[in-house]
Amino acid sequence: xxxxxxxxxxxxRSRSLTTIGAVAVVVFFTLVDFGLVGAVxxxxxxxxxxxxxxxxxxxxxxxxxxxxxxxxxxxxxVLAQRVQRVAPGGLVVGVLEVPALVAGETRAxxxxxxxxxxxxxxxxxxxxxxxxxxxxxxxxxxxGILLGAALARTLRVELGDTVYVYAPGTEGLGASxxxxxxxxxxxxxxxxxxxxxxxxxxxxxxAAPGAVSRLELHLPQVxxxxxxxxxxxxxxxxxxxxxxxxxVESWHQVNPALAQLNxxxxxxxxxxxxxxxxxxxLMVVNTVYLNLMERIREFGVIMALGAGRRSVAAMVLWxxxxxxASGAVAGTLAGLPLVWYLGRGFSLPVVLQEVGAAFGYPRVxxxxxxxxxxxxxxxxxxxxxxxxxxxxxxxxxxxxxxEAMRFVP
Amino acid sequence: MEPMxxxxxxxxxxxxxxxxxxxLRGVTLDIRAGDFVAIAGPSGSGKSTLLHLMGxxxxxxGGEIWFEGQRIxxxxxxxxxxxxxxxxxxxxxxxxxxxxxxxxxxxAFVLELRGVGRAERERLxxxxxxxxxxAHLAHRRPNQLSGGExxxxxxxxxxxxxxxxxxxxxxxxxxxxxxxRALIEHLQQLNAEQGITFVFSTHDPRLLAEVRRTVHLVxxxxxxx
Numbered sequence: 001x002x003x004x005x006x007x008x009x010x011x012x013r014s015r016s017l018t019t020i021g022a023v024a025v026v027v028f029f030t031l032v033d034f035g036l037v038g039a040v041x042x043x044x045x046x047x048x049x050x051x052x053x054x055x056x057x058x059x060x061x062x063x064x065x066x067x068x069x070x071x072x073x074x075x076x077x078v079l080a081q082r083v084q085r086v087a088p089g090g091l092v093v094g095v096l097e098v099p100a101l102v103a104g105e106t107r108a109x110x111x112x113x114x115x116x117x118x119x120x121x122x123x124x125x126x127x128x129x130x131x132x133x134x135x136x137x138x139x140x141x142x143x144g145i146l147l148g149a150a151l152a153r154t155l156r157v158e159l160g161d162t163v164y165v166y167a168p169g170t171e172g173l174g175a176s177x178x179x180x181x182x183x184x185x186x187x188x189x190x191x192x193x194x195x196x197x198x199x200x201x202x203x204x205x206x207a208a209p210g211a212v213s214r215l216e217l218h219l220p221q222v223x224x225x226x227x228x229x230x231x232x233x234x235x236x237x238x239x240x241x242x243x244x245x246x247x248v249e250s251w252h253q254v255n256p257a258l259a260q261l262n263x264x265x266x267x268x269x270x271x272x273x274x275x276x277x278x279x280x281x282l283m284v285v286n287t288v289y290l291n292l293m294e295r296i297r298e299f300g301v302i303m304a305l306g307a308g309r310r311s312v313a314a315m316v317l318w319x320x321x322x323x324x325a326s327g328a329v330a331g332t333l334a335g336l337p338l339v340w341y342l343g344r345g346f347s348l349p350v351v352l353q354e355v356g357a358a359f360g361y362p363r364v365x366x367x368x369x370x371x372x373x374x375x376x377x378x379x380x381x382x383x384x385x386x387x388x389x390x391x392x393x394x395x396x397x398x399x400x401x402x403e404a405m406r407f408v409p
Numbered sequence: 410m411e412p413m414x415x416x417x418x419x420x421x422x423x424x425x426x427x428x429x430x431x432x433l434r435g436v437t438l439d440i441r442a443g444d445f446v447a448i449a450g451p452s453g454s455g456k457s458t459l460l461h462l463m464g465x466x467x468x469x470x471g472g473e474i475w476f477e478g479q480r481i482x483x484x485x486x487x488x489x490x491x492x493x494x495x496x497x498x499x500x501x502x503x504x505x506x507x508x509x510x511x512x513x514x515x516x517a518f519v520l521e522l523r524g525v526g527r528a529e530r531e532r533l534x535x536x537x538x539x540x541x542x543x544a545h546l547a548h549r550r551p552n553q554l555s556g557g558e559x560x561x562x563x564x565x566x567x568x569x570x571x572x573x574x575x576x577x578x579x580x581x582x583x584x585x586x587x588x589x590r591a592l593i594e595h596l597q598q599l600n601a602e603q604g605i606t607f608v609f610s611t612h613d614p615r616l617l618a619e620v621r622r623t624v625h626l627v628x629x630x631x632x633x634x
Binding site for chain 2: 004297302
């Protein structure tokens, strides 16, 4: 029946081509949408994990602690070694966050001093993504400071100016002066207005010698959301290595809102795709039904020759599936190469870049599609073919041979 | 020997809205294996209706139809389809070949419905086309064939599946004199050599002159048999 159905759909070439085209367009957009959403999710993922790491280690119940000194990990070097041992390919970064008062010559503001010592790949990515002017801090640099551009404007300081930092109630010097060497532009405007970066050594000297607020574990081999399940395995190993006195959290737990946003993208895309497939399905129904109505007499003959209701319904189903499958092949041949091409990296239009930046997306995104998403697209095509054929197949199966052979359109 | 087909007191009434049309009024008839029978009568006499009922294409309003000892007038649609597929061959006045299939594929169509493998069904279909003298047209589509050639392919379609009986509804009505004569000779030959049972509905005198038995229908009743 399959070969007969295939030839039947070409009886009305232009009608079938239009329908196949509609299915192809939907399949094309579905694959490209999956690729773009993959790019957005991977971009957000890379951006988030670059900034905060895949896994963070804090002292236990750190969110409930109010005193700065209670939040400190004092044996940070030992703990870092233990973490490194269970995550051999990972980069362990110590971070010390210090609440402080930051001042220029004329103005002062409350701010968060972040002391960190980034290894090279992270440092380069940080500079590429966020450095707006000036330079990054050198390793172990004690005198330099980076300010959020908004904070610098508030303080009325420029590159080369002196910035004063007061951190009363801490365990270090408690006050220090730095030279402004760079300005940072962050996606989050509030963060840009309150963050200042110094080297970890400088922050420790200022507020807590030898201590960190947290350890970040960056997993360079986990750059895509599809690889994220590996993080949970490492998280368990790190928790076991750190011991019960520490809280080990994945990026999901550190940024629950962004993690949720990330997880919502796929359901939204599936709903949107479902609507597109319904529209394409209506075209398939129309074509299959018209084909059926024009061949009622022929169906009567086929039934007279001995075809049962199932055979006739199967013929209609085959026609619908051929239309959908042809559209799927055409859409896939157009869509997958485009996803592959966009997978080499693309930039959003300037207007969208600013919107994207507000959500923390990098400037360059990489389209990616998973085998499961291709399977989902195929499943949508098959479901469209079957559902579109359901009603015409019922009509065909209910025909009475004699009446059908006498049918006058 | 028990008749292959037995029709007992058969009636058929078509109802459309408020109109009732009586097509058959108590027809009783026996068809024996190897028969070459014509059902004759003027237009509207019920020839095609009787043929359809005997072939299990429709349900009668009353009476009984027996096919090889099995009562078929009460069978459901699926069992009737099965009966047609495995026992009955049809030849239609308008040929009714499937236009997107070649002559060979048309001839093999019933075998395909039966689930016969491609090589075997093409072998059987080709042999049937050969018997009808149209094997050289095997790869042509119906629109590339003359009326007579199409009708011979239609007969080959019925023949290829080796049915117990072939029911032919006005098979020569659309054919010119010479082509009609040639087709009748083919059918006679098949009946004589292979013992295939043929039942025709016709008012073609050429065919009526060749059959062994004629059942005359008038106003849905057997006038003479």
